[in-house]
Amino acid sequence: MLNLPYPLLLDGGFATELEDRFQKDLSGKLWSAKCLIEDPESIKAVHLAYFEAGSNIATTCSYQATLPGFMSAGYNEVEAEVAMRRSVQLAVAAREEYRASHANDVQPRLVALSVGCYGAYLAGGQEYTGDYGNATVDDLVCFHQHRLDILLQESGIDFILFETVPSRLEAEAISKLVHRYRKDKDGQFPPVCVSFSCQSEDRISDGTPLLEALEVLQSSGADGFEAVGVNCTKMTYIPSLVSLLVNWNKARGLATLVYPDGGQVWNAEARGWVPNTKLPPSDFASNLLHCLQKYDSKMFLIGGCCGVGPDHIRALRENAKTVFEA
Template structure:
């Protein structure tokens, strides 16, 4: 993996990076049942071709970056589901291969109408492995050293699989982000973006101010970008502004669609907020505010679709032509 920041390299060719949208939402639309502790990672063993199909749909929609299906994929998680450690390791690396295959089906060497899209290997938080919702709370039973050891094997497997960078995403605590930077320091040349889940416009999920997180990560080796994901649309603009006050790294945001998840009934409901639909109903609509606030990359998380990403890519194209 190159020591150069792949996001900054891509941003030399485009005004902002278009990140893909929800993987699980599209897999469910294809008829996949994801009601499982492994979530979309279960499809790595049961229907890998559908994961590749969704990645390709996002690349065709105009995404500059795909996030792999490894968010909830861990060796212990797969072993609890009955696989061997070797099978688990192979599936984690398969997640990168599937995204690379999808990219190769859409982008060809020498193509000049768009930069080569990136493959970002998802590193979900410890709470995602626990599958108890704690990626939105923090407060783990592991300290920083324990988190380093939890993440180490998947981290190294994904690097070895050839991803362009890692996507350490939906992190609820600064402690877990710092554990990721400890691993980056052990692997010179490795690059990762770090995005947090946030509970409001100023604080990540465990209550730590986002400014504190940005300041702590700003000069850590291997941190390619900082941002937020899996967060409600109304919070995004102020979170970007807070991060930007503390660092000059690219700021990435890929919020949820605006719907609200009920963990008790495991269902989604329309958002209840004071913002108008014209202001915040979609990624392209919010994009103007987010770019003005200092965002360098925009995409979608839960309940977003290739149609959302296509609208975002088309909006970027219209801005370039204006």
């Protein structure tokens, strides 16, 4: 466990910030991961922008970074592994640069290793449906283990973040994988956080009840979870989902992850955002914090996903004090 002072502030969306700040065309299947090869400095700049906005956590630009993904895009295995490891190096470098320029900073500054779901690799919108075709639990275990074996060669990672998990099948695979790592590495394995994508007030994206998906996470006897929650989910569903999560997590001593998207609607067929659907920073912050203020717990990791930028995180930082210090 991390044993950190909660609440903690995550960062926001990465690909959308690369698009907005640097006008990157991320319509291909590699999405933000292509910048690990083509423009790594832009990635570090986004990390720094989120730290400056008040984020406690830099989430590595590895959501879409997989060996088969890079190789299908024409890169060889060595190039792919270098790019994947670079995602960690850039986040760690940004943290150290921020610390060096803010000598009086006493806030925790962490690096979360982003592990995107199998649906992100498929790049057809499956992270919002959980439709993995004929994939088995063992297929997903192998898929995630292979990339973790590469990414965890880098130092400086504080915890692993499995993101936008849409299916019961993948929850089972994560549970098995964490249990395997804990056993094989004799406890020398980072804490793990898991975040589900949801398409309703009480179910993850494949239709599984959220509470059932949470129980599946522990089905292999895996320990070492720091937090579980939801991300890449519309704000309208967040109040009900948070109610379920807080009660479940509190009984187990876990923190609650909440980082919804910024309201934008993704057109999977066109691989682009529907215009004029993003929430303004003030609305995003007030809506999210309103969901949390009725709970006496401070064990939250809050932030944003697609469509959420540094201004949204800054608004969260400025207004969170009122909610959590009251």
